[in-house]
Amino acid sequence: MAVRHLNVEVRLDTGVAVLDLMGEINGFAEEALNTAYAEADAKETNTILLNFEEVDYINSTGIALIVGLLAKARATHKRLLACNLSEHYVEIFNITRLSDFMSVFPDEESAVEEASVS
Amino acid sequence: MSDPKSARTNAELLAEFSVPSEPGNERLVMETVAEAVGGLDIRGENLERLKTAVGEATMNAMEHGNKYSPELPVEVRVEVVERDLMVRITDRGSGPPPSRGGDVPDLEAKLEGMQTPRGWGLFLIKSMVDDMNITGDDGHHTIELVVHLGAEGGK
Numbered sequence: 001m002a003v004r005h006l007n008v009e010v011r012l013d014t015g016v017a018v019l020d021l022m023g024e025i026n027g028f029a030e031e032a033l034n035t036a037y038a039e040a041d042a043k044e045t046n047t048i049l050l051n052f053e054e055v056d057y058i059n060s061t062g063i064a065l066i067v068g069l070l071a072k073a074r075a076t077h078k079r080l081l082a083c084n085l086s087e088h089y090v091e092i093f094n095i096t097r098l099s100d101f102m103s104v105f106p107d108e109e110s111a112v113e114e115a116s117v118s
Numbered sequence: 119m120s121d122p123k124s125a126r127t128n129a130e131l132l133a134e135f136s137v138p139s140e141p142g143n144e145r146l147v148m149e150t151v152a153e154a155v156g157g158l159d160i161r162g163e164n165l166e167r168l169k170t171a172v173g174e175a176t177m178n179a180m181e182h183g184n185k186y187s188p189e190l191p192v193e194v195r196v197e198v199v200e201r202d203l204m205v206r207i208t209d210r211g212s213g214p215p216p217s218r219g220g221d222v223p224d225l226e227a228k229l230e231g232m233q234t235p236r237g238w239g240l241f242l243i244k245s246m247v248d249d250m251n252i253t254g255d256d257g258h259h260t261i262e263l264v265v266h267l268g269a270e271g272g273k
Contacts, residue, residue, distance in 0.1 A: 003142040027141060057145065060174055060238035067228050067235040074229060088166040095245050096238060097225045 003028060004057075008036035013108065016047045016081075016115050022054035025062030037069050046078050047115040051108055053084035063096060070101055079103075083111040130198045132157075136191035137176075139184035139209075144176040147194055151205060154196045158203060158267060168205075168265060171246035174239045175207045175261045182216065183209025183259050202248075203265040208258050215254030216240075 006029035009020040017040035025033070040048045050066075052058075058066075073080040083105040085093060093099040105111035133154035137143045148169040160168060176192055184190035193208040223241055227233040244250050249264035 003145070024145075059144070059177060060242055061177075061236065063238045063242075064235040067225070071229045071231065071235070086166075088163060088170070091163070092170070092242070096223070096241075101225070101229065 005029070006032045008032050010036050010039045010043075012043060012045070013049075014112050014116060015045055016049050016112050017041075017043045017045045018049045018051055018108065020051045020054065024057040024059075025055055025065065026057065026059045027061040029062060030065055033065050033069065037072065041072070041076065041078070047081060048073060048078055049081045049083060049108065049111050049115070050102075051083055052086075052089065053108075055089075056086075058089055058092070063092070063098070066098060070098070074101075079115065081105060081111045081115065083108050128200050131195070132198065133196040134194070136193045138188040139180040139186050139190050139192055140188050141180070141186065143180065143192070144173040147176045147192070147207075148173045151194065151196055155203060158198070160203070160265065160267075164265075167246040168203075168263075171243045171250075171263050172205055172207070174243045174246075175205075175263060178216075178239050178243075178261065179207050179209035179211075179259070183211030198267070201267045203267055205263040206260050207263070208260040210257060211254065211259040212257055213254075215252045215259045217252075 004023040006021060006023040006025060011018050011020070019036050019040055070080050080102045082093065082102055084107060085104060090104060093104055103114065105114065133150065135150060137146055151172045152165060152169055155168070179192045180186055184192065190210045195206045197204050221241065223237055224233060228235045243263070247263045248266045251262040253260050
């Protein structure tokens with residue numbers, strides 16, 4: 001079974017830097033994820049949104065990469081949000097307590113709306 | 119004390135296979151196990167939990183047991199014993215088997231850089247199945263994942 005390497009596109013939505021994640025978040029994803037995060041971090045915004053709509057697999061190494069992004073965001077006082085996680089990965093974000101430190105939204109619209117009022 | 123031989127007569131083998139220890143092969147094992155349990159009442163979120171546990175156990179076997187040496191296989195056995203689904207994943211690790219571990223990782227410490235951001239695998243496995251056992255001998259380690267096949271078909 002071929003690994004679906006991660007591709008990431010970075011864009012702005014109403015002042016929020018959105019990372020559109022496409023593929024698998026595993027050990028192969030580190031460079032793509034960190035490069036895209038740096039691009040988003042350079043934009044003039046305090047909020048970065050991880051859009052998981054096109055992600056079908058996150059393993060424990062991928063969880064560690066997301067922890068790394070969260071640590072970077074905290075160090076620079078930026079908010080990191082997540083949206084479009086499947087039911088299964090919402091459960092995993094809950095049991096790992098990632099969702100205690102990064103709010104999880106059902107879709108991009110609700111995430112951006114929350115970011116604009118807080 | 120029950121007779122192990124008589125207990126085995128109630129075992130139904132669903133699949134037995136192996137994969138080389140190459141990064142990404144945990145996906146192959148996840149999908150093959152999912153296909154093998156297709157006739158059981160494990161669906162939806164319960165199936166996703168089983169697949170995550172199988173994937174993480176396979177990654178541990180490839181990484182820690184077999185050091186990602188492609189010539190070293192990870193062997194997988196899927197069977198139903200009584201009312202339990204058992205998935206046994208065996209590597210060629212030597213020395214004492216790893217401890218069950220699986221305590222809740224300290225996310226705050228990881229975010230503060232006081233701990234490595236890694237170390238989620240055993241915790242995820244324990245969280246996804248009803249029971250987990252790790253055994254080993256001189257040349258093998260086996261992690262056994264157990265899902266009770268109750269009325270709801272799993273955890």
